[in-house]
Amino acid sequence: AIQMTQSPSSLSASVGDRVTITCRASQGIRDDLGWYQQKPGKAPKLLIYAASSLESGVPSRFSGSGSGTDFTLTISSLQPEDFATYYCVQDYNYPWTFGQGTKVEIK
Amino acid sequence: EVQLVESGGGLVQPGGSLRLSCAASGFTFGNYWMNWVRQAPGKGPEWVANIRQDGTEKYYLDSVRGRFTISRDNAKNSLYVQMNSLRAEDTAVYYCVRVSLYNSGTRSALDVWGQGTVVTVSS
Numbered sequence: 001a002i003q004m005t006q007s008p009s010s011l012s013a014s015v016g017d018r019v020t021i022t023c024r025a026s027q028g029i030r031d032d033l034g035w036y037q038q039k040p041g042k043a044p045k046l047l048i049y050a051a052s053s054l055e056s057g058v059p060s061r062f063s064g065s066g067s068g069t070d071f072t073l074t075i076s077s078l079q080p081e082d083f084a085t086y087y088c089v090q091d092y093n094y095p096w097t098f099g100q101g102t103k104v105e106i107k
Numbered sequence: 108e109v110q111l112v113e114s115g116g117g118l119v120q121p122g123g124s125l126r127l128s129c130a131a132s133g134f135t136f137g138n139y140w141m142n143w144v145r146q147a148p149g150k151g152p153e154w155v156a157n158i159r160q161d162g163t164e165k166y167y168l169d170s171v172r173g174r175f176t177i178s179r180d181n182a183k184n185s186l187y188v189q190m191n192s193l194r195a196e197d198t199a200v201y202y203c204v205r206v207s208l209y210n211s212g213t214r215s216a217l218d219v220w221g222q223g224t225v226v227t228v229s230s
Binding site for chain 1 (some may be wrong): 151152153154166167168169198202209210214215216217218221223230
């Protein structure tokens with residue numbers, strides 16, 4: 001199975017900060033990667049698909065980039081509602097696999 | 108409103124069985140691949156299984172293959188998973204999740220999630 005490794009596992013940031021989360025795949029996955037946001041007690045929410053395409057209704061401060069094995073999720077100006085845990089997931093082949101998550105906390 | 112509602116979770120002893128259901132509404136259920144994704148307490152999500160629109164293709168996580176069976180009834184807009192020989196490590200919130208296709212079907216994403224149903228395997 002393809003392993004997805006996220007970094008950092010957690011970070012502290014302030015409102016207005018630029019935040020970058022990385023995800024590395026153990027083998028090339030083209031751009032078959034999505035980013036999801038999860039808040040406590042809620043289901044994950046799709047933010048980005050195909051590595052860089054913004055899901056409808058998601059604020060434009062979220063962006064994704066990368067291809068092959070290295071990917072990045074960027075939040076250009078962190079808002080109070082963005083404090084959550086973020087996961088990458090590859091759907092290049094089965095089993096689809098998630099990263100371990102990055103928790104974004106308030107500094 | 109597009110919605111997925113899971114049911115059937117509960118407490119079961121190791122070795123026991125459980126059948127989860129997912130009722131879909133607000134979209135043409137038969138047009139979409141569907142998935143089960145689970146999340147153990149304090150852990151990240153884990154993909155479990157999925158099924159093609161017409162039920163002819165199914166894929167499973169290795170650790171559940173042979174124990175779990177995914178199925179669907181498009182006439183009833185419903186997704187199911189039959190879980191047998193349950194283990195403590197199967198304890199999790201189980202989510203029903205839709206896959207949408209993008210870019211003329213060349214890309215996909217888990218775009219609609221249910222609220223989840225809790226499965227606890229314990230004696």
